[in-house]
Amino acid sequence: MDISPPSTAHRRLAQLARQRFVDGLCAGLPALDKKLLDFLTELMGRTGTVRDMQLRRDAWMGYQTRHKAWVELMVRGWRGGLAQQSAPGRTAAMPMSDGLALVGDDEVENRILASRMALTVAEQVGAPFDAVRQRTQHLEGRELASSDILRPEAQCLRLVEQWLEAGLKRDDLQLVLDPLQRELANLALAQYQALLKLYDEQGVAVPNDLRARVRRSTATGVSRAGALGPESGGAGLAAHSAAQGLPPPHVTPFPHTVAAAAGSGSPLVRARQRAQGVLMQLRRLLTQPVVAYDMVQPQPASAALVHALSAERVEADLYYSGMATLVEDYSPQAVVHVTNVVRERAAEFKKKASTAGEKAIIEVVALMFQSILSEDRIPPAVRVWFARLQVPVLRVALAEPEFFSNLTHPARQLIDRMGSCVLGFDASAISGTALEAEIRRIVQVIEQYPETGKRVFELVHGEFEKFLARFLTERQATSRIVSVAQQVEQRETLAIQYTIELRALLKDMPVRDEIRDFLFKTWAEVLAVSAVRDGPQHADTAAYKRAAADLVWAASAKPHRAERAKVIQQLPALLQCLRQGLALIGVTGAQQDAQIKLLTDTLADAFLSKTASISQEHIDAMVKRLANLEDFISDETLGDMPLSADNIELLLGIDASSIHVIADNGAPVQEDMVAWAQQLPLGVWFTLDHNGASAQVQYVWHSQRKQLHLFAAMDGSSYLVQLKRLGAYLQAGLLTAQEEESLTLRATRDALTKIDANPERLFE
Template identity: 55%
Template sequence: MPEIDLKSFVKRTGGNVSSPMPLGGSFAGGPGSASMGMGAAAPHQGGRGGFNAPPGSFAPAAIGVGMGRGSSGMGGSGVTGADATGGSPLVIARQRAQGVLLNLKRFVTARIGGDITQPRVPGAGGFGEGAMGGGAGGGVGGGVGGAGMGAAAGAPAFAAAIADAEAAYQMMASRYVVGDEATALHQTAAELRRRTSELKRKAPTTADKATVEIVALMFQAILAEERIPFSARVWFARLQMPVLRVAIAEPEFFGTLQHPARMLIDRMGSCVMGFDAAAISGSALEGEIRRVVQVIEQYPETGQRVFKLVFDEFVVFLNKYLTQSDSTQRVMSVAQQVEQKETMAIQYTIELRKMLNDMPVREEIREFLFKVWAEVLAIAALRYGGQDEQTVTLKRAASDLVWAASAKPNRNDRTRVIQDLPKLLQRLRQGMSLLGIVGDPQEAHIKTIGATLSDAFLSKTESIPPAQIEAMAKRLANLEDFVTDEGATDLPLDAASIELLLGVDAASIEVVPDTGTKVGEDMLAWAHDLQVGTWFMLDHNDRVNQVQFVWRSERKQLHLFASSDGRSFLIQVGRLASYLQAGLLVPAEEETLTVRATREALAKLDANPERLLN
């Protein structure tokens, strides 16, 4: 395992690891802050996904959001659709997920007392043992010399107890035998429950007790998640103590969906839940999860920084891991070049229009340059390079054609056109062949161009000045310097262009291009926010496939989904947004792993509130 220098991140606090901050975090604002009023918590178990719900009812699990349509109770608002709140499914789902955290805050606040979102000063009272009973100062926060000082004195022992529990579980987990999963899971759950009870007895404050219980219940839910392969669940379970340490020191863990610890667990969970045990066991993905957990265990005092570090590393790994197969690499290469070629063709067309804007160029020549030659230049630049001799020759052909098709009142100019015409037509044929225009279609273009050139000989209109033609040629020679991404949002895409580009057999590639259907900006935003590694159910051409999102092109126009049977779906962003809107592409998981774990923990606490502090 590579060494990672995190010593600069370590922030020592004189042994007082247990922060006086209570759980719950701040909901006053910032990312993930809750603004909607949620009812009291009520037991509810979220659905597990499927195709029985109406369109738009699935929450985007890939970006850390919650339940689908119609859920209520803890974190649910009873909303029946986007129209009921005026928000998009993306916004509603985020609200529901944040509602789970809000209800957790309310539940704990009601049982601990006081404003748990406010920091407590060490040694100045707080929610320590006996504080709820009044103590020396009476009431919540009383007992400056009793509960407060007792909490401060007990913090080092509590931190040591967490470290001991973590070391003991690591030792126990190292003895698991593959093939005896049921026994191992039972032993793991029992051991974690026993350690939780010990930690609650040693917790110096009621807030710490509550934190221990909530984190334990969350990891019980994760450990019981059968869709996570056993070999991965073992490593997920080892994160309980590191997460507990972070939750105590950084109460925003319970207040925001964007905490790095949550994001890491959710991202790993969304990835592994689509694989079967055989695919995960011994794989590079399992090895990366193991490395991530071990790095976190090595740096217990760095808080969320180490979670953020390994989260970023896991995302980088995932992008490589999911695209490592030869077939996926081939599809990616083709798709990326298609996007580049189509984008360049659009931009070249824009530049050609600018160049010809003030020139007296016949409509037939304009149409040929805009619809045919712009694509020829794009594919030549992509295949050979923008400044390659072949590409430069094709660029020059565009300016030569414009000049040849302009009026020729001068006899010398007409003689020059006659002499240069065979070479010009040869370059035009070469360019069209590069684009795949051969046979009769090519001859039709040549015939139109020939007729236009003949008319130019008889025209008495003013010719285009040579200086203007030369300026156009110079601009064409450096065309790449003038193009931008502006306006290149609608890209033509079909299987034929993919086959043409690299000669790849597209039988295993299902190309799903845009159809021109208008979709809302919220749906496009949802499409752009999908996270690599997330699993979906895709209903395409009346066939349902479980697919994993494995790649997004550089300009975010093309999205690649891979199925377990080797088929790939290359979906353009507009069509992707349409499928999300119509419910033809739905996340396999309705809510993220930590949101579901929090919901299940809250359901148990709501049914048995005494266990929070007992």
């Protein structure tokens, strides 16, 4: 886009546009404020741990006290940003500088947090903002400054600064980040659309030349990693990090921030930002009116192109109908052949295309598949089948612009999941496996499915996830470990739940402390182990539940002779049941004798006690409640479980020598790392550094509560990791993904690199 010297009228119009934009933002602040207050009020009412509920209440009280001051400061801050643009050519408050400058930690944190918010806002307002930016630059004859109030990151930075200036906490801002950035995006979107209407009324328009836009990154001195420019919230500057959270490169959300180079926030968040940056770059490349993607609205494909795509589907039907007599070639030479087919097929499609937009989309998809097919870590057999997805993906890309901007588009998710699961296998290891057969089946379904949109990808993606859950644990050794691990979690969950219920049952009963401790710390474990081994309604489990009630009654005061006689009569059977239960959890020998002696001494004291006894009605109610306890217990607010190889071996009666148990050890771990550990996708390959030895492992299973996670190596060894320890390993870099980013994201990046170097290829 050519930028000519601005006239006074043009500058005035640009400043008027900013004035209206800021006025609109400020006018929407009361509604935004109410949304946050409602959110915090609703959040405070949710159940959770004591710590979480206290944090939510503190956040609500803090916002109640200071929200009016924050709104006033926001108005002042945004209008202050407007004042900075009042003088022509005035330098921004946050200048883009090639030099380095030291900044304070608080300022760094503010900018990092603002950049994250700006990324979400920019994603929602992308096309309207881009149009406003271009027209404003056309009026003023210069690029928008990095601190221009029209930019999402400038708005977000001032929001963060004023939040802290009002005395609100940064942690509380993190708590309301989702609704805040969502409402801010809606507010900003409405203002950008209003500015476009103003510019239309004033006849402000600029030519849209995709070729010039593609070259712009070179002309303005922005590298490919930062080709998005400041309007992306800085995401493009960090665009080569790992999708699984590898250590970030030394880049910053804002180019002039030096101290932020070390990064902040969870690797998962940073990885998402970088991935979004790449997709935003691609979307902006394809959202120009000249390529028929104006305002990301899809346009019908040309008739000749539709006919060519339909012919490919007919060819696929003929191909599969004759497969019974064909011998598939999965050699490296076959991969080279299908790569050439992808290139030739794209060239033919581009000849049929009638618009520049169709040609650009065809080229981008072809480049993505060339990148996928060149990934030699994917076995040739799988790459051959991936090649056949070019046409179905192209149909989706032509009809659904979100394919280029949505990381969770079903077509992307499917290819990424299949790719991530096969990267750890060589050709011989995957050939003839159920995984190869499933990938082949999925491709056949997609090619022959009557619908051409994302619906088919949604269906087969769901089927593949179900298949994966079975396939990853189908080996006998792995299946056995999974069964054991499930029992471990079930046992620990039940032990916690039995303890909670016993505490509730004994809350108002006059029960001695020795008996309480025994029931809470020991007998709850007996009940849990018996329920896991034999079932909650088994005769032994029922007997242990009855023994708990009998022990409570026997240890209470016995002022009447008949009651004392009854205790003496029942005591041998009760003690025998207690010994049997203790043996079940490995308490034997002298340790068991000491425990029984403590209980019998307590029972003897009950004979001499003159306090009130527990009524038979209370005991009967306790027996009834314990008998059907599983109908009442829930999975809420459960704590962490103990885990060790000894637990597995002693409690479940198996040899645990083949399992590397990595249990929680109390090491400090950030909460966002624990959250990241809970989001790891099954099938992904990692490098695990455990006790100085490095192993290539695949993530194959997690328990229902996600407290236990299993990784399997090709040599048959397995690693059972507890949740917080898994977060600690991720935090320390002891567990790292073998893939720096997802397959389609890397393919997108490769495609953009080729387009940067040779923009003309989009239209040839």
